[in-house]
Amino acid sequence: MAPAPEAVAVEAAGREVRVTNPDKVFFPERGETKLDLVRYYLAVEGPLMASCADHPVMLQRYPEGAGGPSFFQKRVPASRPAWLQTTVVSTPNGTPSEALVAADVAHLVWAVNLGCLGFHVWPTLAADPDHAVELRIDLDPSPGVSWAMVREAAGEVRRLLDELGTPGLPKTTGNRGIHVYVRLEPRWGSIEVRAAAVAVARELERRRPDLCTASWWKEERGARVFVDFNQNAPHKTVFGAWSVRGHVGAQVSTPFAWEELEAIDPGRCTLATVPDRVAAGGDPWAPLYEHPRSLEPLLELSAADRAAGLPDAPWPPVYPKMPGEPPRVAPSRARKSR
Template sequence: MSESVTLELDGTEVTVSHPDKVFFPQRGETKLDLIRYYQAVAGPLMAALGGRPLLLERYPSGAGGKSFFQKRVSSSAPSWLRTTVVATPNGTTSDALVAHDLAHIAWAVNQGCLGFHVWPNRAGNLEITDELRVDLDPSPGVGFPQLREAAALTRELLDELGIAAHVKTSGSRGLHVYAVLRPEWDGYQVRAAAVALARELERRHPDRITAEWWKELRGSRVFVDFNQNAPHRTVFGAWCVRPRAGGQVSTPIGWDELATVEPDSLTLATVPARVAERGDPWGQRSPQSLEPLLELSRKDMASGLMDAPWPPVYPKQPNEPPRVAPSRARKD
């Protein structure tokens, strides 16, 4: 391993230890290569992540090695790091790293962070959720062409409701559709809106899209994972590199690229050139109203629908159905 190097990033000196440690074995990119990637996409990266708490996915030996999630910044971290107190569903609090500037990103990479999972809140006002995140998840038997179709249908519905949305690859097998929200709603309201969106998509396209939380009921349909909008949940960040051997990036794309994009080709080796050539596809996002989706939610509740199931780590919620898979309920 070579000696440490010190970089000046946004006015802060960050020391990078073992800069030539290989993080991505497919092409041999190193820890320093990953930091250089984030420097190359710093503008759009900080526009998407800036000011938000981060959950760190650490791979000290690089992609493919052992890993763990880090919720809290240790007391031995540099004094210049910005943190904020966040809570888990059971109320446990921790000091989370804030994406304050590029120096904070580089510090985390130096700790072996190969995955930034981003809160839908700003550190300055954690009570407000200002992003709707529609996670389109492939069920068994569902390929990327079906995901493309589901993303287009999601956009079509949101357009009909007057909500402008944008799309990115997940860096893995899925697609994420985002809408920036006006700072008026909390995580419970945003999740209710996501449930309503998923159910309406299923009503309109029952053979292609499902809102079923239980895997045994989904079939070969694209699942709209509404619970990614539950309070305290994070989603893999835009422009962030996944801990995969090829260093795939969760990449914002234009809607006009949806039909042709090949997610595995979007890597830390290729994305900087895309940004230099095309700019930021999310650069013109503006805050939207959640009210059309909340009105759908109110109509569903008035018709007698119960809330959708919550993940098991959450306390039982009002109007939630039994938190048990249908097949198991029948056996009981």
């Protein structure tokens, strides 16, 4: 029997990218290898690059493959191809780092060779770090929340955004939640985009207090879908569309059409099945990129909340205290300290 190849050369975006240890199993449930993951990203190159081209991306490396330990690498290694594009970004605590730019699929294949399974994407373009081009509505299931409840919450998001004239499109997270994205005109910074997301979360809670919550503190959420507005805070990354999770079953964060909401099964959207979905139906997010939207209707919703006396929502602990933010302490602790 011939020995397994130590490396293979893969053509990606007109470049030859070296993939070492191509037969290493990355996803033990079905046995997909590093080379299988590379071929997956090449198979979905069109919609993948439409979603993340020219965005900085965070590297999360799995040295032992899916299911094993992982670590985030904020800085691109010094040993890298001369053609690799990078940009300087800031982490939430303000630390600058040199991040990979998703300039083309060859850049992502290079990262897969380092053990990166999927990609955490900045909402800004490398060439314009001051303006976000995406609003990301993260529907995060609290304990006790079913997949049916997450789908129902997504339907509420759809109705609200359509009413405001800022339609979005959904994707599975590759886990238990749903993300709804709105493509934005590049006119607003992340502070404003987060304010819009806070307003969306609060409006959803007003409309469906039985189903949705804008409560940052877990002790107040109950068995409701948390609309995580802080995923839009400055310098936050979100797990990217078409990216493969570090799960043994190789689940993919899969964009889908609203018409699929009742039928979509995130557990079945995998490295093995998603290329066929794309081949059969194309890119369900294509309309998203054709008509970037104004954030103004959502900022008007935010202004109405402020006029009604609502303060800003709490920020994550890694951020400095922000203007207008309420005390950053859990309600139960605040009561005890009185």
